[in-house]
Amino acid sequence: xxxxxxxxxxxxxxxxxxxxxxxxxxxxxxxxxxxxxxxxxxxxxxxxxxxxxxxxxxxxxxxxxxxxxxxxxxxxxxxxxxxxxxxxxxxxxxxxxxxxxxxxxxxxxxxxxxxxx
Amino acid sequence: xxxxxxxxxxxxxxxxxxxxxxxxxxxxxxxxxxxxxxxxxxxxxxxxxxxxxxxxxxxxxxxxxxxxxxxxxxxxxxxxxxxxxxxxxxxxxxxxxxxxxxxxxxxx
Numbered sequence: 525x526x527x528x529x530x531x532x533x534x535x536x537x538x539x540x541x542x543x544x545x546x547x548x549x550x551x552x553x554x555x556x557x558x559x560x561x562x563x564x565x566x567x568x569x570x571x572x573x574x575x576x577x578x579x580x581x582x583x584x585x586x587x588x589x590x591x592x593x594x595x596x597x598x599x600x601x602x603x604x605x606x607x608x609x610x611x612x613x614x615x616x617x618x619x620x621x622x623x624x625x626x627x628x629x630x631x632x633x634x635x636x637x638x639x640x641x
Numbered sequence: 642x643x644x645x646x647x648x649x650x651x652x653x654x655x656x657x658x659x660x661x662x663x664x665x666x667x668x669x670x671x672x673x674x675x676x677x678x679x680x681x682x683x684x685x686x687x688x689x690x691x692x693x694x695x696x697x698x699x700x701x702x703x704x705x706x707x708x709x710x711x712x713x714x715x716x717x718x719x720x721x722x723x724x725x726x727x728x729x730x731x732x733x734x735x736x737x738x739x740x741x742x743x744x745x746x747x748x749x
Contacts, residue, residue, distance in 0.1 A: 627691030
């Protein structure tokens with residue numbers, strides 16, 4: 525069974541930093557591009573970042589470029605999102621998702637990030 | 642950036658009716674890179690359609706996708722009670738990958 529479990533969310537002050545993790549199991553993690561997608565409260569989905577299977581390619585939404593860093597550890601079946609200079613606009617549920625073809629076919633349950641003083 | 646515009650924002654229909662959801666792109670999107678998702682409150686999105694017209698594993702055949710270039714459509718042939726939800730299209734052919742703003746299918 526494919527499982528993606530996010531962790532690391534919480535309350536952080538504006539300007540602060542947070543690192544999210546996503547533990548993957550049930551599939552060959554090193555073979556898949558992985559994504560982070562977020563959703564602000566009551567809003568739609570926003571793609572945040574993607575990383576290719578061997579970390580050669582990394583892509584970011586303009587809204588996070590220069591502040592967020594995506595990485596992965598294929599030996600530990602883990603995906604990460606380092607988030608710096610956080611603002612209230614970064615508040616939301618962060619999902620990790622596996623890309624298969626042109627669709628994200630498996631998603632985690634999400635982890636909530638709240639940026640507030 | 643490719644902007645995806647979904648219409649209508651809200652669709653009010655009864656169970657058993659046909660739902661037609663549109664996703665328009667500001668630039669041409671390869672059909673290979675267009676997907677549709679369903680999301681219910683408090684849950685993660687679920688992949689319905691990938692490559693514009695291929696149903697994901699376990700998705701009922703009442704869901705179908707079509708389109709090419711800048712115009713894509715998700716059709717639900719006969720709405721079941723569990724289909725009332727928010728639906729999103731997404732393109733992953735050109736970075737930044739983008740989602741549409743969503744269409745809410747609600748019970749009339």
